[in-house]
Amino acid sequence: MTLLLNIALDGIAYGMILFLVAVGLSVTMGLMRVVNLAHGGFALMGGALAHWAGADLGLGFWPALACAILGTVALALPLERLVYRRIYGFGELQQVLATIGLTFIVIAAVNRWQGSALLPVPLPETLSRTVDLGFRTLPAHRIAVILCGLGVILGLWLLLDRTRFGIRLRAAVDNRAIASAHGIVTDRIYMATFGLGAALAALGGVLGAELLPVDAYYPLRYMVLFLMVVAVGGMGSVTGSFAAALGLGITETAARYLVPDMATFAFYGIVILVLALRPQGLMGRIA
């Protein structure tokens, strides 16, 4: 019984971290249909900025997080204008390559700026405590991540389904020409959405750093993980990514408890199984 609780708890905590680090990609790739391999690059920007703000400027965790998110968005918007705007209409492979190229440049830049060692962001006292749950303890940080993940999914749902922005975004994505004809300024919508994706990437990079530590090679190390979550969840579905992240998180955690040395097989096995049976992903729309 304790084992089941443990699996559920650690699985949800891990899944929520997967969701947080992948949700930005779910927005840029899922909604905007850009295979954005540079997602990890934006998360890295966030992590590096937070480390810099914390270690070099001496800011606390929360100001450093704000600095990371704002800084990443400030870097992402010009990139959207200069690079991404030109690749929206490309084929998948071209998008993969262009964004891989961008990723290399981000890695090299961070490497030059901060070196290749780990870039930790020390947690504040409130998050580094452990909380006693009775049957076991859990780091406060994990609880914060779970709450944050729930907040993000709720916020995105409200934003995308309940606001004019969301309606316009979906209209813009579904048919750019018609949306323009109806007076929707698609360029601005795309830019705002991309900024949102970058902000979420930075948030995920910093909050997820306890489990996925940030260093200059972060984007390459975890690129496949992000992509898997979004692909399994289904393109165009933030809820799908949420389900996929939790599902994969709980599956892999269960494997780690029960058959530790098979955990990698379990992860990729599930991915292949889901994608073979449902190529459009758990909640993806059929293209």
Added chain:
Amino acid sequence: MTEGLVVRGLSKRFGGLVVSDGLDFDLPPGARKALIGPNGAGKSTFANLVTGIHAPSSGSIRFDGADISDMDETARVRLGIAKTFQITTLFTGLTVRENLRLAVLERERRGFRLFCRADGDPEVEAEIAALMDQLALEPLADRVVERLAYGQQRLVELAMTLALKPRVLILDEPAAGVPGSETHLITDAIEALPADLAVLIIEHDMELVFRVARSIVVLVAGRILTEGTPAQIASDPQVRELYLGGAHG
């Protein structure tokens, strides 16, 4: 005695939406039938059901006495049921000649041959030349398809479909998107089709329909409204209502 294509009670549902509803339809050899109807009547879905792109929800499709309802698209093409697409679908990066060569080679089931040249068979090349001659495509033979005018692409698609030596030919809006000055190319080509070929034309262009069809089927909301000769259809009050009453013509 060849009976050609026989469709009975054919229905197709997408979720709760009934797109084809109990259709009965015959297309014997040598037929020149047209399928008309307003947008959303289920004309393209019908074509896709017959060619095997969609599987029917119920009903049967028989061809020359054999039930082909469960066959996939490839198998039906190999039986001789071929179609052109509503929106031209070609190998855009290849030349006209290569497009036709590909079609002929696939018809001959040579697609898995690895160690001979694709352009090495004089008989195949002669057949390609004849096809291009038939549709006046020779001057364009070595041009890449994506740089041709749309009407020319339409002709290439028709030539490719004829290269399959079909016994049933389904033309899904052959004149759609073709400029008026080029429509005659299409009409002439259809009129010159072999006499024993069964042809089904799905078309909005009434001029073209009345010129080539000997029988017209009117489809409305997934059901057959009526069927008759062009003259009968032209004078049918229901049809007049449908087409003059504001729906697309």
Added chain:
Amino acid sequence: MSRKPLAALAAVTLGLAAGQATADEIRVGVVAPFSGPFALYGTQFRQAIEAWQATHGTRAGDHEISFVYKDSGGVNPDLARSLSQELVIRDRVDVLAGYVFTPNALSVAQLATQSETPVVIFNAATSAINAESPFFLRTSYTLPQVSAPLADWAYAQGIRSVVTTVADYGPGIDAETAFSEAFTARGGAVTDTIRMPLSTTDFAPFLQSVRATGPEAVFVFLPGGPPTFAYAKAYAENGLKEAGITFLGTAETEESNLQALGDGALGLHTAYHYSAAHDSDANRAFLAAVEGLGDDAAPVNWASVGAWDGADLIYRMVEAAGADGRAAIEAALGAEWESPRGPVRMDPESRTLVQNVYIREVTRNPQTGLLENAETGIIATVGDLGWKD
């Protein structure tokens, strides 16, 4: 394929080799990662060598020594071998050095033997490497060398039950085997062996399992970098320390990522052959030499000291034998000197250093305020315990 060019080229090469013997300049080729996630190794190697040359000059005996560096990226035996070959044939180096990863080191075995080029391995720590060529020398350590003494120490501390948690790949399993054998030989019990996938970053499940088993200590082996960082965090966060489960590690608290671990690392026990906090004149001289390179100096850890001692050994070999590979190996075997890690001796049989293994505990240095591996004692002076001839 004609035999003629082969013969011609062989003649050229031999001619070059003949010319080399009399030449004053001895060249050493260093193959290591200078780019990618493992670039720190290359930087540390290069800085240790530059520090050595800055303090000891560039002459050994009658010979001028120069170093050439080649970037092997990460684990890439094809590239490592091709670079080494180019170094030997085109750059005419007399000694090869570096090699962080086992496959990369293994890939030059045939080349070393055929060309009689000594290879001084600064890092790669799998015991079996040196059996592949008599021209391999190693100035780092082997996994059994540190894991087995750690088991002895744990037993001596009264620890009787241990769970091992290692990354599920070659080095991890070697470490697990060495530790378990030594610990059970003493009479201790390994109550569970957990092998964790290499790509794992979430260690909470494994450590919760350990906690449920309730051993007196947990032995760990992981590759350096992010996994080690995440494991040490998870150890602190899952309350193993409070549950009285002692942490037994080796390289997990190495200096380049130590500060990033933060207070959670305090009190972690490791057994290892080098700590930057080692209290000796040789170590202070070494640290000063690296610091003397300027602001760009990377943190000093075992990789730096492997290269420093490697340079030391290469100087000894060159002084004794010049460019003669066989004689150089002869000169190296049995060599003894005072290294920054303590006294060392090149074991003639395993061609790996015989050295002290220290037990260390992570503490905060009251003067600098930084975390360090404080040595609390020598557990053993051993050679390569995994050597099988």
Added chain:
Amino acid sequence: MKRALPFILLLAGTAAMYLLMPYNLAFATRILVMGIFVLSIDLVLGFAGIATLGQAAMYGAGAYAAALFAAHAWAEPVAGLAVGAAAGAVVALLSGLVLMRASGLTLIMLTIAVAALLAETANRARDLTGGADGLRVAFGPVLGLWEFDFIGQTGFCYAAAVGACVLGLLALVARSPFGLSLRGLQSSPARMAAIGAPVYPRRVAAYTLGGAIAGIAGALSAQVAGLVSLETFSFTLSAEALVMLILGGTGRLWGALLGTVLFMFAHHYAAAADPFNWLFAIGALVMVVVFVLPGGLLSLPGALKGGRHD
């Protein structure tokens, strides 16, 4: 004559490498091996339009199969190549049966997952593969005649011979009905189905053939290096080879070769000079090619002339 020109150039280039770089034969050999691997991706992606980032699955399978065959059965390299090709083909066939029903991003993800699974399998089967330490195998003389030497002459000539055979084979395939049908598949799967071509079996066949060639490349790399490591399955290898292909130009054999040669030389010299800036350079290069020269360097002459090539 005009058709033979590239072959003559290639022959001259290979001979030039041998004569001008006698001290770099190991590097030259790596270019040849990589060239074969990139050709295999060109067949799958450039011709048949199957998007993949996991071609290393077949490369690694070929490498391990050849090494294990040499260690336990027969150390003759040419036989090892056949075994490597078979292993690559089998892996591609089995995975292709599932993968070739998918397309787009899903397909890319599946190819990555297959390679990752194989890497983990090889890691777990330590007793057989040596795991992360790598598998060192001594190969016998080629055809029992030519011993591998440390200067790398045998390795180079052997790799050049294998490369010529593979290129010849692919040049044949490219002009065959099969090759034409692959270009059709890439251009329009819907149209292929409409002319009665069996799309799924054809894709599986293309993937399998590409797998066999990747297997040959892997086996060759194992033989000239005498060692196989888990990195033969790595995502990095697949991605790097893809960059080479795009750089040269997809869908044409010469593009694959040109891209490989340029990338390898650039890497060898630029990365040696300044490893950090190399990543900047490669990142910028990839973006420039994607934005400015989507047809790869092979399309450069046409682009310069101002007209598009036909």
